[in-house]
Amino acid sequence: MATISMNIPFKHRPPNLPDNRQMLDRRLYLLGKRLTRDPDLKKKYVTEIHKLLADRHTELVPEEDLCRADGCVWYLPHHPVFNPKKPDKCRIIFDCTARANGTLLNDQIHQGPDLTNKLIGVLLHFRQEAVTFTADIKGMFHQVVVNPADRDALRFLWWKNDDPYNVPLEYRMTVHLFGGVWSQSCANYAVHRTVEDNASEYSNSARQTIKRNFYVNDCLKSVASVDEAIYLVHEAWRYKIPPCMKLKDYCSVEGFTSTSGCRIAEMLSILYLRMSGPLMFRQLTM
Known part of the structure; x- marks a missing residue:
């Protein structure tokens, strides 16, 4: 890696x-x-x-x-x-x-x-297609x-x-810190730069996923078919997408792949139940 x-x-x-x-x-x-x-x-x-x-x-x-x-x-x-x-x-x-x-x-x-994608844009892309899956980057910083x-x-x-x-x-x-004011920008830059430097190794779909479907370390992705989702997930695992990161905890509402057995994705304080249903937000308390 x-x-x-x-x-x-x-x-x-x-x-x-x-x-x-x-x-x-x-x-x-x-x-x-x-x-x-x-x-x-x-x-x-x-x-x-x-x-x-x-x-x-x-x-x-x-x-x-x-x-x-x-x-x-x-x-x-x-x-x-x-x-x-x-x-x-x-x-x-x-x-x-x-x-x-x-x-x-x-x-x-x-x-x-x-360099963080806007949350509303990530959510709208997440709602575009029928099949959805999520993942996150382990210990991104x-x-x-x-x-x-x-x-x-x-x-x-x-x-x-x-x-x-x-x-x-x-x-x-020896690594950048959670809580460092600079760390998020450095981590996001690391992801995007390594993908750009190795663009020939990845499909266009994979590159677009990294550019458009990550919110910090969380990936929310929707595709047209289960087969496309499986291909993209397998590409991510096989080629280490992003190449400097370790992905973990794939979860899908279709249940086609899951490392944790989870069938309901709860991420970013958003409870997402089914594509046919509404997005429901849970208010955070500080």
């Missing part, structure tokens, strides 16, 4: 970031107290940290870079977040909005162009690698042997 690597689009190079290690030490201390009080949460948190390491989404800071003091180092606090629909799954969020010495990381980085020169701006601390009573070690993320 192809991999794409991109810089963090800092507004200034070098970015001249202040030392925020003291703020991070305080946040890590509070996280340690919380995990110590809640062994079940600690177990889930440790599992996610180990997963980041196993997937090579994070790495130990090389010894020669530990004392780096050139304005390119920033430490990210992190905390757990839970989805009410998946109470047993813990997601680690790195806080790109944490402020230290009047500075926060997201303010130092360009947001980038809005984490599939775009950060170039090594910028990784020290994504440092974080974690304890040796997962024990809050031990001295913390310094890690740095």
Whole structure:
């Protein structure tokens, strides 16, 4: 599978970031107290940290870079977040909005162009044909690698042997972050650029699907026949469409293919029951 690597689009190079290690030490201390009080949460948190390491989404800071003091180092606090629909799954969020010495990381980085398809357009295309299917890109932001020169701006601390009573070690993320103001633009650009660079390898239908039928990491696609849908899905799996991404969880109202056994697609807070029925929206509560 192809991999794409991109810089963090800092507004200034070098970015001249202040030392925020003291703020991070305080946040890590509070996280340690919380995990110590809640062994079940600690177990889930440790599992996610180990997963980041196993997937090579994070790495130990090389010894020669530990004392780096050139304005390119920033430490990210992190905390757990839970989805009410998946109470047993813990997601680690790195806080790109944490402020230290009047500075926060997201303010130092360009947001980038809005390359996300308009939701209304994706929904209208989804309603055009009789057969529909959906899919999403697994860990979209984490599939775009950060170039090594910028990784020290994504440092974080974690304890040796997962024990809050031990001295913390310094890690740095190797991929773009959920919560980074720049990440969505970079991920969308990665998808479109890799398709353009390898256009001869994919059918026109596949290219149009990527350009028109994705809303961030969610694909909502309709085609005229079951055979066409099966062909497109098989092409996606065989040729890794998009080529730098891993697709997962195909689901169809026709039931022709499904990795999860699901027959009702619930995505983007839209409950879609049948093509003959109306679109019904569920209001989000913040």
